[in-house]
Amino acid sequence: MDIHYTEEVSNALKENRAVVALESTIITHGMPYPDNLEMARSVEAIIRDNGAVPATIAVIEGKLHVGLNDDQAEWLAQQKGTMKLSRADLAFAMVRGATGGTTVAATMMAAQAAGIAVFATGGIGGVHRGAEESFDISADLDELGRTPVTVVSAGAKAILDIPKTMEALETRGVPVIAYGQDALPAFWSRDSGFTAPLRLDTASQIAEFMQMRTQQKVFGHGGILITNPVPQSSEIPYSEMATIITVAQNEADQKNVSGKAVTPWLLSRIVEISGGKSLETNIALVKNNADLAAKIAVAFSKLK
Amino acid sequence: MDIHYTEEVSNALKENRAVVALESTIITHGMPYPDNLEMARSVEAIIRDNGAVPATIAVIEGKLHVGLNDDQAEWLAQQKGTMKLSRADLAFAMVRGATGGTTVAATMMAAQAAGIAVFATGGIGGVHRGAEESFDISADLDELGRTPVTVVSAGAKAILDIPKTMEALETRGVPVIAYGQDALPAFWSRDSGFTAPLRLDTASQIAEFMQMRTQQKVFGHGGILITNPVPQSSEIPYSEMATIITVAQNEADQKNVSGKAVTPWLLSRIVEISGGKSLETNIALVKNNADLAAKIAVAFSKLK
Amino acid sequence: MDIHYTEEVSNALKENRAVVALESTIITHGMPYPDNLEMARSVEAIIRDNGAVPATIAVIEGKLHVGLNDDQAEWLAQQKGTMKLSRADLAFAMVRGATGGTTVAATMMAAQAAGIAVFATGGIGGVHRGAEESFDISADLDELGRTPVTVVSAGAKAILDIPKTMEALETRGVPVIAYGQDALPAFWSRDSGFTAPLRLDTASQIAEFMQMRTQQKVFGHGGILITNPVPQSSEIPYSEMATIITVAQNEADQKNVSGKAVTPWLLSRIVEISGGKSLETNIALVKNNADLAAKIAVAFSKLK
Ligand SMILES: [Mn+2]
Ligand SMILES: [Mn+2]
Ligand SMILES: [Mn+2]
Numbered sequence: 010m011d012i013h014y015t016e017e018v019s020n021a022l023k024e025n026r027a028v029v030a031l032e033s034t035i036i037t038h039g040m041p042y043p044d045n046l047e048m049a050r051s052v053e054a055i056i057r058d059n060g061a062v063p064a065t066i067a068v069i070e071g072k073l074h075v076g077l078n079d080d081q082a083e084w085l086a087q088q089k090g091t092m093k094l095s096r097a098d099l100a101f102a103m104v105r106g107a108t109g110g111t112t113v114a115a116t117m118m119a120a121q122a123a124g125i126a127v128f129a130t131g132g133i134g135g136v137h138r139g140a141e142e143s144f145d146i147s148a149d150l151d152e153l154g155r156t157p158v159t160v161v162s163a164g165a166k167a168i169l170d171i172p173k174t175m176e177a178l179e180t181r182g183v184p185v186i187a188y189g190q191d192a193l194p195a196f197w198s199r200d201s202g203f204t205a206p207l208r209l210d211t212a213s214q215i216a217e218f219m220q221m222r223t224q225q226k227v228f229g230h231g232g233i234l235i236t237n238p239v240p241q242s243s244e245i246p247y248s249e250m251a252t253i254i255t256v257a258q259n260e261a262d263q264k265n266v267s268g269k270a271v272t273p274w275l276l277s278r279i280v281e282i283s284g285g286k287s288l289e290t291n292i293a294l295v296k297n298n299a300d301l302a303a304k305i306a307v308a309f310s311k312l313k
Numbered sequence: 314m315d316i317h318y319t320e321e322v323s324n325a326l327k328e329n330r331a332v333v334a335l336e337s338t339i340i341t342h343g344m345p346y347p348d349n350l351e352m353a354r355s356v357e358a359i360i361r362d363n364g365a366v367p368a369t370i371a372v373i374e375g376k377l378h379v380g381l382n383d384d385q386a387e388w389l390a391q392q393k394g395t396m397k398l399s400r401a402d403l404a405f406a407m408v409r410g411a412t413g414g415t416t417v418a419a420t421m422m423a424a425q426a427a428g429i430a431v432f433a434t435g436g437i438g439g440v441h442r443g444a445e446e447s448f449d450i451s452a453d454l455d456e457l458g459r460t461p462v463t464v465v466s467a468g469a470k471a472i473l474d475i476p477k478t479m480e481a482l483e484t485r486g487v488p489v490i491a492y493g494q495d496a497l498p499a500f501w502s503r504d505s506g507f508t509a510p511l512r513l514d515t516a517s518q519i520a521e522f523m524q525m526r527t528q529q530k531v532f533g534h535g536g537i538l539i540t541n542p543v544p545q546s547s548e549i550p551y552s553e554m555a556t557i558i559t560v561a562q563n564e565a566d567q568k569n570v571s572g573k574a575v576t577p578w579l580l581s582r583i584v585e586i587s588g589g590k591s592l593e594t595n596i597a598l599v600k601n602n603a604d605l606a607a608k609i610a611v612a613f614s615k616l617k
Numbered sequence: 618m619d620i621h622y623t624e625e626v627s628n629a630l631k632e633n634r635a636v637v638a639l640e641s642t643i644i645t646h647g648m649p650y651p652d653n654l655e656m657a658r659s660v661e662a663i664i665r666d667n668g669a670v671p672a673t674i675a676v677i678e679g680k681l682h683v684g685l686n687d688d689q690a691e692w693l694a695q696q697k698g699t700m701k702l703s704r705a706d707l708a709f710a711m712v713r714g715a716t717g718g719t720t721v722a723a724t725m726m727a728a729q730a731a732g733i734a735v736f737a738t739g740g741i742g743g744v745h746r747g748a749e750e751s752f753d754i755s756a757d758l759d760e761l762g763r764t765p766v767t768v769v770s771a772g773a774k775a776i777l778d779i780p781k782t783m784e785a786l787e788t789r790g791v792p793v794i795a796y797g798q799d800a801l802p803a804f805w806s807r808d809s810g811f812t813a814p815l816r817l818d819t820a821s822q823i824a825e826f827m828q829m830r831t832q833q834k835v836f837g838h839g840g841i842l843i844t845n846p847v848p849q850s851s852e853i854p855y856s857e858m859a860t861i862i863t864v865a866q867n868e869a870d871q872k873n874v875s876g877k878a879v880t881p882w883l884l885s886r887i888v889e890i891s892g893g894k895s896l897e898t899n900i901a902l903v904k905n906n907a908d909l910a911a912k913i914a915v916a917f918s919k920l921k
Contacts, residue, residue, distance in 0.1 A: 010529050096486030100534065101511055104525035114486065122531045141750055142445055144480040151458070151484055154759070155533070176752040180759055182704030182722065207709055221712035225618050227730045229763065230708065314833050400790030404838065405815055408829035418790065426835045446749055448784040455762070455788055459837070 012123055015076030018064045022124055025313055027061035027306035029299065030075070030120035030128035030158070036067070036082070037091040037110030038273070039131075040288075046086035048292060052129070052299045059303030066119045068094060071106035075123045085110075095148045113160060114152035117232060126219060126309055127159045129302035131295045132196045133234065135165040135174030137271075138258070146177065153232040154181030159219055161302040163294040164194040164201065164236040167247075168254055168275045171201050178234065179206070186215070188237045188301060197290045198247035199238035212301065216308035237301050243293035245286060253282050316427055319380030322368045326428055329617055331365035331610035333603065334379070334424035334432035334462070340371070340386070341395040341414030342577070343435075344592075350390035352596060356433070356603045363607030370423045372398060375410035379427045389414075399452045417464060418456035421536060430523060430613055431463045433606035435599045436500045437538065439469040439478030441575075442562070450481065457536040458485030463523055465606040467598040468498040468505065468540040471551075472558055472579045475505055482538065483510070490519070492541045492605060501594045502551035503542035516605065520612035541605050547597035549590060557586050620731055623684030626672045630732055633921055635669035635914035637907065638683070638728035638736040638766070644675070644690075645699040645718030646881070647739075648896075654694035656900060660737070660907045667911030674727045676702060679714035683731045693718075703756045721768060722760035725840060734827060734917055735767045737910035739903045740804045741842065743773040743782030745879075746866070754785065761840040762789030767827055769910040771902040772802040772809065772844040775855075776862055776883045779809055786842065787814070794823070796845045796909060805898045806855035807846035820909065824916035845909050851901035853894060861890050 014022070021028050031052060036045045053063040064076045067085055074081065085091075085108070092102050092109030099115045102108070111119060113133050120128050134147025153160065165174045175193070178185055187193055187205030195201035209215050215235060222230045238244070245253075257278040266274045280288045318326070325332050335356060340349045357367040368380040371389055378385065389395075389412070396406050396413030403419045406412070415423060417437050424432050438451025457464065469478045479497070482489055491497055491509030499505035513519050519539060526534045542548070549557075561582040570578045584592045622630070629636050639660060644653045661671040672684045675693055682689065693699075693716070700710050700717030707723045710716070719727060721741050728736050742755025761768065773782045783801070786793055795801055795813030803809035817823050823843060830838045846852070853861075865886040874882045888896045 010531050095483070096532075097483060097488045098511060100526045100529055100532070101488055101522060103529075104522050118532050122529075136752065141752075144440065144445075144477040144484075146480065146484045148484055148486050151486060173752040176754065179703070179705060180752075180754045180756055182756050182759060184705045184709055207706060218709060218712050222708045225708055225711075225730075227618050228704075228708070228726050314835050399787070400836075401787060401792045402815060404829045404833055404836070405792055405826060407833075408826050422836050426833075448744065448749075448781040448788075450784065450788045452788055452790050455790060 010122060011073070012119070013072050013074045014123070015078050017062055018076035021062040025310060027303065027310040028064050028125045029056045029061050029302045029306050030116055030125045031063055031065040031299070032111050032113060032116040032128070032130050033065055033067035033085065034093050034110035034112050035131065035295065036086050037088065038093055042086050046082060048295070049082055049086065052295060055296055055299045056303040059300060059307060061303040061306045064123070064125055066111050066116045068099070068102045068107065068109045068111070070108055071103050073103060073119060075119060075125070096152060097148065113149040117152050117156045117158045117160065120158045121156050125158070127161065127302050127306040129161045129299045131162065131291060131298065132164055132166040133160060133162050135169040136177050138168070138170045140170060140173060150174070150177050150181060153178065153183045153234055155231045157222065157230055157232060159215070159233040159235060159305065161235045161237055161298045161305065163196045163239050163298060165196065167195040167197060167201070167250055168272065171195060171203065175203065181231070183232060183234055185234045185236060188235055190238060194236045194238040195247055195250070196294065197239065197245045197250050197287055199241065199244050200247055202247060205236060212304035213308045215305045216312055219309055220312045235301070237298050239290055239294040240297055243290050245283065245290055253279055253287070256282060314426060315377070316423070317376050317378045318427070319382050321366055322380035325366040329614060331607065331614040332368050332429045333360045333365050333606045333610050334420055334429045335367055335369040335603070336415050336417060336420040336432070336434050337369055337371035337389065338397050338414035338416050339435065339599065340390050341392065342397055346390050350386060352599070353386055353390065356599060359600055359603045360607040363604060363611060365607040365610045368427070368429055370415045370420045372403070372406045372411065372413045372415070374412055375407050377407060377423060379423060379429070400456060401452065417453040421456050421460045421462045421464065424462045425460050429462070431465065431606050431610040433465045433603045435466065435595060435602065436468055436470040437464060437466050439473040440481050442472070442474045444474060444477060454478070454481050454485060457482065457487045457538055459535045461526065461534055461536060463519070463537040463539060463609065465539045465541055465602045465609065467500045467543050467602060469500065471499040471501060471505070471554055472576065475499060475507065479507065485535070487536060487538055489538045489540060492539055494542060498540045498542040499551055499554070500598065501543065501549045501554050501591055503545065503548050504551055506551060509540060516608035517612045519609045520616055523613055524616045539605070541602050543594055543598040544601055547594050549587065549594055557583055557591070560586060618730060619681070620727070621680050621682045622731070623686050625670055626684035629670040633918060635911065635918040636672050636733045637664045637669050637910045637914050638724055638733045639671055639673040639907070640719050640721060640724040640736070640738050641673055641675035641693065642701055642718035642720050643739065643903065644694050645696065646701055650694050654690060656903070657690055657694065660903060663904055663907045664911040667908060667915060669911040669914045672731070672733055674719045674724045676707070676710045676715065676717045676719070678716055679711050681711060681727060683727060683733070704760060705756065721757040725760050725764045725766045725768065728766045729764050733766070735769065735910050735914040737769045737907045739770065739899060739906065740772060740774040741768060741770050743777040744785050746776070746778045748778060748781060758782070758785050758789060761786065761791045761842055763839045765830065765838055765840060767823070767841040767843060767913065769843045769845055769906045769913065771804045771847050771906060773804065775803040775805055775809070775858055776880065779803060779811065783811065789839070791840060791842055793842045793844060796843055798846060802844045802846040803855055803858070804902065805847065805853045805858050805895055807849065807852050808855055810855060813844060820912035821916045823913045824920055827917055828920045843909070845906050847898055847902040848905055851898050853891065853898055861887055861895070864890060
């Protein structure tokens with residue numbers, strides 16, 4: 010299978026050094042240029058500062074890249090009309106020569122293929138509100154159920170149905186671990202009001218858990234979901250976010266925003282309603298997750 | 314594992330020539346004798362005319378057949394009380410010496426075991442209307458999520474809940490490709506009113522996509538669903554079908570038809586309401602799918 | 618992978634003799650001490666009386682045990698605050714040095730890893746009532762979909778939504794077999810009012826079905842669910858149980874019992890309402906399942 014590595018990533022993998030995978034829909038669909046590029050670069054810097062190597066994953070003109078060099082990141086950050094690649098269409102983009110950002114599901118697939126055990130993102134997809142009628146459930150959940158990669162997130166995006174998402178993860182046998190607290194985080198907020206099923210307090214503990222799962226590969230273990238609360242200084246408390254989300258959703262309903270348009274519409278409307286604060290929180294949590302993911306990858310590389 | 318091949322299929326597989334799998338519930342449960350036999354023979358002829366070898370799959374007195382000779386097809390077409398075999402009961406029929414037609418799920422399993430990459434059918438099973446209460450979701454969807462066979466269909470049977478079926482396929486990471494158009498077909502109709510997630514325009518493009526997925530087997534790719542619109546001359550437009558389906562369903566509700574009886578009852582009532590037209594359309598789309606499947610199998614055999 | 622066997626189990630596995638796995642949440646969460654220990658011992662005795670070896674599975678201070686000696690069983694039966702381990706947290710308990718009983722899902726995982734083909738329990742988890750809103754679906758169902766172990770049960774616990782559980786098993790391709798009757802049992806009752814999808818009448822027939830599935834491992838078969846009706850002398854008829862369950866559920870609703878607290882609350886309230894009869898039935902059905910599981914394991918060991 011044909012994966013294009015940067016020399017930095019390729020060398021790190023050969024030498025069993027710490028590598029952290031990064032998704033690229035945050036670049037292609039998350040923010041406008043040049044904010045997206047700046048964000049990507051500062052996230053990569055945080056990973057390097059921790060002694061790990063960042064491996065941003067994307068499909069560029071049909072080639073699957075694990076690690077982007079400066080020119081590639083710059084180029085990708087400026088593309089319009091790129092695909093948003095999940096399990097169903099990753100190979101499709103590759104054979105058609107398309108360019109796309111990878112979601113959590115597709116990034117997990119590429120990370121596993123490349124031998125990268127840890128992956129940092131903002132939040133995972135999950136069960137959408139109203140899924141009891143729409144059946145709209147992200148492919149990220151099935152991927153977590155089958156692909157043995159540790160995903161460091163700030164939880165499920167809080168516009169989703171969090172209790173249903175937690176149930177769906179339990180059904181699929183995915184461990185959900187709150188980092189350093191009992192409460193399950195909710196993306197922009199440190200505390201969703203729900204208790205996380207499991208808790209670990211250090212990067213080393215997480216690495217040891219990963220090692221135990223690796224040793225038990227006969228069990229066919231899938232992914233691990235780490236939910237890492239956004240730093241207190243950057244959080245928007247859940248009570249406040251709940252109101253903002255409700256307002257945004259009511260507007261979406263009134264304007265008949267539907268289907269795949271709902272999530273991006275809500276996320277952008279929430280930025281407006283919060284006066285830009287939700288975007289700051291989003292950036293802070295992504296950086297915070299990159300930091301923890303790098304620490305986990307370093308701890309894990311010492312155990313192997 | 315004990316598979317019974319016809320010499321024609323066995324030779325074609327050894328020589329890496331194009332083979333198309335066919336399901337057999339269309340013979341055992343889809344139509345009465347001798348219409349079912351005639352249909353099966355004309356479908357096989359279409360595949361041979363395209364330079365591929367047909368491999369009808371069925372369990373006959375406990376033996377799994379991949380390819381039926383004339384006597385076997387004739388015999389199977391006349392059996393009464395045969396099983397309708399899905400993943401859960403394929404091995405059960407084999408150990409008990411039973412006879413059964415294979416659904417999409419069981420045909421995919423046998424095709425994969427035999428090394429056949431392409432399979433032609435009418436329509437796949439999916440999420441039933443009312444599944445938000447009944448949880449009635451076909452095993453075909455899970456099978457598409459895990460078994461790497463390309464299924465050439467005219468979409469999901471339109472008595473199903475098409476939007477929910479599409480969501481369930483996305484969750485499971487199944488690429489859904491409309492052939493030669495943007496619209497998702499809806500079995501008897503060329504246009505369901507929904508846009509298909511992906512589109513390809515030639516058998517070669519589909520074969521290339523299959524090859525890319527085969528090369529990427531590390532990704533654990535499952536099946537590919539091709540949705541091939543019925544020829545215009547034979548279609549019943551969706552607006553017309555929607556009315557017919559609604560009438561049939563209201564009758565089913567009034568008569569308290571429930572459980573596993575609903576689908577066959579609806580399909581047969583729809584034939585009556587449409588004055589036989591829906592059966593003609595059904596036959597036309599199966600032939601059309603066999604034709605496309607054969608062209609894909611031939612293109613794929615040249616790439617290997 | 619580090620599994621701790623008793624000498625009895627280890628020898629039996631080496632010599633390809635019949636072994637029956639047993640879960641341990643019945644010990645840690647099902648009954649108080651010393652009833653739980655007494656129950657565990659009598660179940661093990663029934664298995665030995667049939668010429669098979671019992672292998673109770675549990676995690677004790679981080680170690681995965683397949684088979685417990687007398688001291689370990691005695692110790693486990695007296696622990697408080699143990700974990701209830703499913704797929705998501707089995708490895709977590711192991712790395713953290715915790716102690717826990719294994720659910721159906723985790724017991725299946727350990728049985729497969731140990732090479733044990735048959736597992737006896739009371740009832741499996743399934744789709745909870747109200748799951749159309751809560752999405753509360755046991756990980757046991759996904760495990761049955763993927764892990765090739767035969768689970769001998771008295772059906773799904775009848776406080777669950779039985780029709781939805783049956784649909785979910787069909788979607789996942791799990792054969793559900795009623796033993797010796799057409800009706801699907803419903804834990805405390807011999808007849809749920811539904812017909813089981815499949816029926817077998819002897820332990821040998823079940824062993825032959827298992828062998829056929831084993832020979833067809835290319836199909837990626839998961840588990841088999843045997844539903845074994847509780848002996849008539851111990852059953853509570855379904856009409857009676859339905860009333861008791863409804864009363865208990867109404868009380869749970871009035872008292873706002875919710876989330877993970879519902880199932881244990883209902884089970885214990887049902888014991889009270891039935892004047893202790895439901896507990897007797899529960900014990901009788903577990904013993905009855907151990908007996909059948911042992912007979913299946915013996916028959917299967919002769920076929921290998
Ligand atoms: Mn979706
Ligand atoms: Mn069904
Ligand atoms: Mn649950």
